[in-house]
Amino acid sequence: MDIKTNKISIVGAGFVGSTTAFALMLEGLASDIVIVDVNKDKAEAEAMDLSHGAAFVKAVEIKAGDYSDTANSDIVIITAGVGPKPGETRLDIINKNLNIFKQIVPEIVKYSPNSLLLVVSNPVDVLTYITYKLSGFPANRVIGSGTVLDTSRFRYILSDYFKVDARNVHTYIIGEHGDSEIAAWSLTNIAGMNADEYCDNVSKNCDKSFKNDIPEQVKNAAYEIINKKGYTNYAVALAVRRIVEAILRDENSILTVSSLFTGQFGIDDVYLAIPSIVGSGGVEGIIPVPLSEEEKNKLKESADILKKVISESDLSI
Structure with missing residues (x-):
């Protein structure tokens, strides 16, 4: 008998990405969670820290990896990028994050062409549109966390x-x-x-x-x-x-x-x-x-x- 599993990958191991992984783990929504970050040590540390709570939650495999490890994800959550510093608006940081997304999105699509993309990075509406254009996915499968x-x-x-x-x-x-x-x-x-x-x-x-x-x-x-x-x-x-x-x-x-x-x-x-x-x-x-x-x-x-x-x-x- 086939057992339905849910694989979720999170690109970005910063404050939002790591806390999101924690929230998903507590809810028991995923059987597999993969964390990817340009800072591999940070991603590995977050995965390790979360995994040490295995005895207190529903079974889930949490690991850090490269984009190849995200293969066949059901959902890929993008939290990577730079956030606004004090005094900056979300729109002020668009070009910084645009360059990051040009590197991220093609890699996600390469390994999970049937996934659903959930964009959280700011400015979220603009970056969701950019992800939609870069991915070539139908619009219903590219969502922003919005409001x-x-x-x-x-x-x-x-x-x-x-x-x-x-x-x-x-x-x-x-x-x-x-x-x-x-x-x-x-x-x-x-x-x-x-x-x-x-x-x-x-x-x-x-x-x-x-x-x-x-x-x-x-x-x-x-x-x-x-x-x-x-x-x-x-x-x-x-x-x-x-x-x-x-x-x-x-x-x-x-x-x-x-x-x-x-x-x-x-x-x-x-x-x-x-x-x-x-x-x-x-x-x-x-x-x-x-x-x-x-x-x-x-x-x-x-x-x-x-x-x-x-x-x-x-x-x-």
């Missing part, structure tokens, strides 16, 4: 403000994973009420400025963490684990991954975060969510910003 993390931050801050469980706050951050991201208030609800209704009917004394203040907190959250500790890793690793779970379990979950727009909302040929159905085939479809006119305009503006960055970058694809 899955931003959406979780939004839900957490709203839950803290309204004093309810974050799991009972339903909302999304859409657009760029970055400074032009959009809080989709038109899609926000708590107990079937929109944020204003919940404010008026339940909280009663909430400050109406929350609709301006909270999105700013969400947008600046990563910068605040980076300024204080130099990087982010825990929550983004959990966001990646959630996406991987939806893929491997064929959940058809709705997640704000970065997906290729092909005319939706009047936007074409750019990756942006939008509620999308995620299953075993990757992105099974973008949901035509009922956005307000203001949100639609902001989404187009976000797309234009990313397209401009791509056009000014040394793609050479």
Whole structure:
């Protein structure tokens, strides 16, 4: 009897890559995890450290290796690259990471031509588009982590403000994973009420400025963490684990991954975060969510910003 195994490779053994491996190991989602990094000693140390917890988790083989060791991966997660330093935006680091991706992606495709690629490195929307172009894969098999993390931050801050469980706050951050991201208030609800209704009917004394203040907190959250500790890793690793779970379990979950727009909302040929159905085939479809006119305009503006960055970058694809 054939036993289904799941092989996941992670390219990049930095803070995000290693924490992602840890999150995947704890959840028991993979039978094999391969970690690849230009710093082979770092990759080997991370694999060894994780492997020493074997007695406490479901059976999994974790090893460091070269691209040849990633062969026949079901999912390849790309976390490699340089992150923004204090004072830099995600878009500031595009050309640095572009050159790295030109080396990484062809190697991944060579050894795992049937895999699904999940891009986490920043600027994630631009690098997901670049990965799509470099790989030659169909768009549904090239996904960016998008605003899955931003959406979780939004839900957490709203839950803290309204004093309810974050799991009972339903909302999304859409657009760029970055400074032009959009809080989709038109899609926000708590107990079937929109944020204003919940404010008026339940909280009663909430400050109406929350609709301006909270999105700013969400947008600046990563910068605040980076300024204080130099990087982010825990929550983004959990966001990646959630996406991987939806893929491997064929959940058809709705997640704000970065997906290729092909005319939706009047936007074409750019990756942006939008509620999308995620299953075993990757992105099974973008949901035509009922956005307000203001949100639609902001989404187009976000797309234009990313397209401009791509056009000014040394793609050479």
